[in-house]
Amino acid sequence: MPPQVPAGSTGQAPVPSAANRAYAFVKQQVISGAYAGGTLISEGEVAAQVQVSRTPIREAFLRLEAEGLLRLYPKRGALVVPVSSSEIRDVLDARLAVEQHAARHVIEASRQHELARELRAVLARHADPGTPPDAGRFTDLDQQFHCTLVNAAGNALLTGFYQTLRDRQLRMGIAALLRDPGRYDAILAEHAALADLLDAGDAEAVTSSLASHIAATRAALSTL
Numbered sequence: 001m002p003p004q005v006p007a008g009s010t011g012q013a014p015v016p017s018a019a020n021r022a023y024a025f026v027k028q029q030v031i032s033g034a035y036a037g038g039t040l041i042s043e044g045e046v047a048a049q050v051q052v053s054r055t056p057i058r059e060a061f062l063r064l065e066a067e068g069l070l071r072l073y074p075k076r077g078a079l080v081v082p083v084s085s086s087e088i089r090d091v092l093d094a095r096l097a098v099e100q101h102a103a104r105h106v107i108e109a110s111r112q113h114e115l116a117r118e119l120r121a122v123l124a125r126h127a128d129p130g131t132p133p134d135a136g137r138f139t140d141l142d143q144q145f146h147c148t149l150v151n152a153a154g155n156a157l158l159t160g161f162y163q164t165l166r167d168r169q170l171r172m173g174i175a176a177l178l179r180d181p182g183r184y185d186a187i188l189a190e191h192a193a194l195a196d197l198l199d200a201g202d203a204e205a206v207t208s209s210l211a212s213h214i215a216a217t218r219a220a221l222s223t224l
Contacts, residue, residue: 017056018050018052018053018055018056019055019056019059019060021050021052021056022046022047022050022052022056022057022059022060023059023060023063023064025046025049025050025060026041026046026057026060026061026064026070027060027064027067027069027167030064030069030070030080030171031167031170031171031174032135032136032174033171033174033175033178035080036080037080037081037082037083038079038080038082039079039080040073040076040077040078040079040080041077041078041079041080042076042077042078043057043058043061043077043078045077046060061078064078065078067167068081069081069167083168083171083172083175083221087168088172088218088221089218091165091168091169091172092172092214092217092218094161094165095146095162095165095169095214096210096211096214098150098158098161098162099146099149099150099210099214100206100207100210100211101153101158102149102150102152102153102155102158103149103198103203103206103207103210104203104206104207105153105154105155106149106152106153106198107198107201107203107206108203111152112198112199112200112201113199114152115148115149115152115198116195116196116198116199118148118152119145119148119149119191119194119195119198120192120195122141122144122145122148123145123188123191123192123195125141125144126138126141126142126144126145126188126191127188133177133181133184135173135174135177135178136174138177138184138187139170139173139174139177140170142173142187142191143166143169143170143173145191147162147163149194150162172217172221173217175221176217176220176221177220179220179221179223180220183216183217183220186216187213190209190212190213190216191213193209194206194209194210194213197209
């Protein structure tokens with residue numbers, strides 16, 4: 001018997017509201033660097049791009065101000081908040097602490113072989129950044145690699161906290177790749193080495209490798 005569709009439903013996914021479309025569009029533009037830090041954007045300019053009225057744009061701006069991505073100036077528009085050196089430091093320090101804890105926990109629980117297989121599966125999708133390299137896609141897969149490591153620790157609180165860093169990490173990761181295209185190959189090599197060290201169960205080597213890996217991102221972002 002075919003699945004029943006509720007009365008009045010077309011069976012299709014709901015169409016996002018104008019406000020949600022505006023929010024998703026502006027957020028993606030900020031995270032991808034299309035709206036660079038320090039840029040002043042206007043409601044009218046964005047409304048024309050999204051093809052909606054100014055009201056949903058205003059709602060999107062307010063949501064993104066609450067997330068710290070925009071700063072609103074009445075009658076002028078919204079300033080894209082630049083990534084600060086303190087934000088880079090705080091996010092990368094938090095990442096390192098959570099990822100090193102996760103790696104140690106997985107090895108202590110003797111689950112490193114399973115995790116190494118999962119990481120290599122992500123790495124297989126990660127190996128081709130596209131031609132020309134797609135910083136957004138590559139950074140998203142980079143996030144999948146590191147989230148796989150954190151999730152493997154099985155600590156719901158740490159996993160939830162790590163997910164709150166996602167947008168900031170994506171924005172920083174894309175910025176780092178745009179400034180240093182050589183990081184594409186370097187990241188792949190560093191990820192492969194991390195999977196190998198985890199598989200070998202060498203906790204000290206893994207935590208040291210994670211520190212070096214994140215330090216390289218810190219260095220790439222030092223000119224922001």
